[in-house]
Amino acid sequence: MAGRIRDEDIAEVRNKTRIDDVIGDYVALRNAGGGSLKGLCPFHDEKSPSFNVTPARQFFHCFGCGEGGDVFSFLMKIDGIGFTEAVERLAEKYGVQLRREDGNDEPRRPKGPQRSRLVEAHKLTEEFFIDALGSPEALVARKFLAERGFDREAAARFGVGFSPRNGDAVTKFLRQKGLSDAELVASGIVGQGNRGLYDRFRGRLMWPIRESSGQTIGFGARRLFDDDKIEAKYLNTPETSLYKKSHVLYGLDLARTAIRTTGQAVIVEGYTDVMACHLAGVGTAVATCGTAFGDDHARLLRRFVEGQADVRSEVIFTFDGDAAGQKAALKAFAGDQNFASQTYVAVEPSGMDPCELRLAKGDEAVVELVAGRTPLYRFVLSNVLSRFDLDRADSRVDALREAAQLVSSVRDKSKVEGFTRELALSVGVDVEQARAEVRRAVANPRRPQSHPQRATATAAAPAAPETPAAPPRLPMPDPRDKRIAVERETLKLVLHHPNVVGHAMRSVAPEDFTHPVYRLMWQTIAASGGPAAAHPGWVAQLRDSLSDPTAVSVLTALSVEPIRSVKEVDLAYVQIHVHRLLELTVTRRIADLTSRLHRTNPLEQAEEFTRINVELVELEKRRRVLRQQVLGAH
Structure with a gap:
């Protein structure tokens, strides 16, 4: 397993990267003066640009939604990728060789072909498969698509192709393009056996599996011919350095903009379901690739679906109405806490999947399926109650206890009362009895027995330690607050012109900053x-x-916010702010002592009264000196 990337290599990537070039691929930037660029924020809807990029300090910040960070943060946010992948992408783009450290902290270079070569192999292979779809040999593939309502335009939109049956066509093609055998095997496109290299996919309908950024990193393949020696209906690229099936969602590259805009994600079960949803107008559909939806998928999707504070987000699972679909719903409920979004389930009563539904009833039926979603908890609750004989009093009690655990775990607490009433009606008990059972479930939460996956995991693993509560966030300072304007401007000088500031702030202490955020920054x-x-x-x-x-x-924000000055920033200008900052501290101290002096009895507390007066005199002298220094520097 590859170790962490060395810090000096990360620093080299950061130094060589032009943040304006990277962000410019996503946002139209224009000159905003003072060395800053401005554009419309890609993370929230706005009509006037409040998204700022400062190349000199390699930071971006949106004064509308508060998003900000460096170039790594931007890629992680916009493409929904992790930090390591962001570093690797930029290293590839700017020609930085990354070194990693193993468990003994000894630097070593990553083994295997470079990512760029593997990406190139997939790009060329995708183009090859697309061309092959038009060949006479691919007639059965085209017929398969047509029978499911997908024409040539639809196939082109999703990059669907065909892998020839002869077993080495792709291998020969990629070799001709200059890729080495080691690169072909590492890509997962080509396999290696006793007789040498062979095409991993033969005689199958091919879907490119892409990262959210649009780069193809793997393929999904559907069986077409009865004499196919591999009986599995679907095959996927094996796990490679590029492709991890638990870290990718099919269709996310096409759906990410719609997901971020609407706050909705629809999770379907297959490639054709994604195609059907998008063609029907549900452009937020994605699917897993040969594996069940898990925690890693949830973490990936959460970066997109919960990206905007002003958009109510929701995740909708589509399941068949059969036993397998109910089992999938139970597993989804087990992972429901992965989302801050409201979680729903959409089930077609006759058991049709979105592709079958579109073919049978048209695009509107697919849209209506998603629009008619049911809260996931309600679907699971119905499943739980179906296991009990509600005609028996003792069974109703058992059903109530079991179902109360589900109601108590509903994320939106404002809905708990309504769901409790619904539970009472469904079970056939008094509402107050249902409330009491829900309160008991809240006080003593446990994993409902209707979740086999969760129960198994609990039994197999040791109890996790209690997670301590996260410390409260510091309050956000108001940039318009004149009382802390000097603190803000002084910190901006430090961040923008540290070479000018130098040692000029040696006398400044954390106590000179009254706002806790500014104080923490100075510390x-x-x-x-x-x-x-x-x-x-x-x-x-x-x-x-x-x-x-x-x-x-x-x-x-301060790293990209302009300095409030029309003159050149020099040491004298810095000292004005330092002296003003210290003067304000002295002024606050004078106000505190004056208030204490008024509460001190000069007869009964003569010594304290005298001490305060002496300190006040010294502070007044100090304030006059600082005031003169401020005025003299102008």
């Missing part, structure tokens, strides 16, 4: 050695050192 800056220790990548290092999400967002 982090001081801990890093201060502005005098700044280096390329310093701001990114500061951002990585902050654990509070609000502080991370504010640091990113």
Whole structure:
């Protein structure tokens, strides 16, 4: 297993990357002055641009929705990928050789072909399969598509192709394109046996499996011929360095924009179901690739479906109405807590999947199937109650206890009362009895017995330690608050011009910043050695050192927010802010002591009264000096 990428290589990738070039592939940027670029935010809907990019500091920040970060953060957010993949993509783009560390922290180079070569192999193979779909040999493949309502245009839209039956056509083609045998095998497109290399997919209808960014990383293949020696109806690319079936969703490259815009994701069971949904107008459909929907899929999808705070998000599973579909629904409910979204299930009463439904009843029927979704909990609740004889009093009690666990686990607590009433009606008990059982379930939660997958996992694994509550986020400072404007501007000077600031802020302490976010930022800056220790990548290092999400967002914002000055920033300008910051601290101290002095009895507390007066005199002298320094620097 590959180790972590070395920090110096990550730094090299960051330094060589032009954030404006990368973001420019997704957002139309224009000059905003002061070394900044501006455009419409890709993470929320807006008419006036509030999305800022500052190439000099390699950061972006949206003043509308608060999204911000470095180039790695942008790719992770926009394409729904992890940090390592973001680094690898940029390393490939900018020609940086990444080195990794094994368990002994010894650097080593990744083994096997480069990612770029494997991606190229898949791109060429996809084109080859698409061309082959038009050949006489592929007549049965074209007939298969036509029988399911997919014409040539639909096939082209989804990149559907055909793999020739002779067993080495793809191998020969890729060799002619300059790919080595090692690269062919590593890609998963070609297999290796006793007689040498062979095409892994032969005589099958082919679907390209793509990352959310659109790069093809694998294939799904459907059996067409009765004499196919591999009896499995569907085959997928084996796990490779590119393709991990638990980390990819078919159709996400086509659905990601619609998912992010609408906040809805529809999870179907197969490639043709995705095609049918998209062609019918449900452009948010995705499917797993030869495996059940799991936690990794949920984490991937969550990056897109829960990306906007102002959009109510929902995840809709489509299941068959048979026993297998009910089992799948139970498993989905077991993983429901992976989503902050509302989770639903859409089941066609006669058991048709979206592809069959579209073919039988047209596009509108597919749209209506999704629109008529049922809360997942209700589907599961019906399944739970079906196992009990509700005509018997003792069985009704058992059903109530079991179902109360489901109601208590509903995410939207505002709906619990309504669901409790529904439970009472379904079981045939008094509403107050149902409420009492739900309250008991809330106080003593357990995993419902109707979840075989969850029960098995619990029995097989040791109990997880209780997760401590996350600390509360720091409050967001108001950039329009004049009381903390000097604090904000001073920190901007530090981030924008650390070489000018240098040691000018040696006398500044965390207490000089009244807002907790600004105070935390200065503590982090001081801990890093201060502005005098700044280096390329310093701001990114500061951002990585902050654990509070609000502080991370504010640091990113200040990194791209223009300095409020029309003059050149020099040491004198910096000192104005430093002296003003210190003056405000002294002023606050004077106000505190004055208030205490008024509450001190000069006769009974003469010594304390005198001490406060002496300190006030010294503070007033200090304030006058700082005021003169501020005025004298203008």
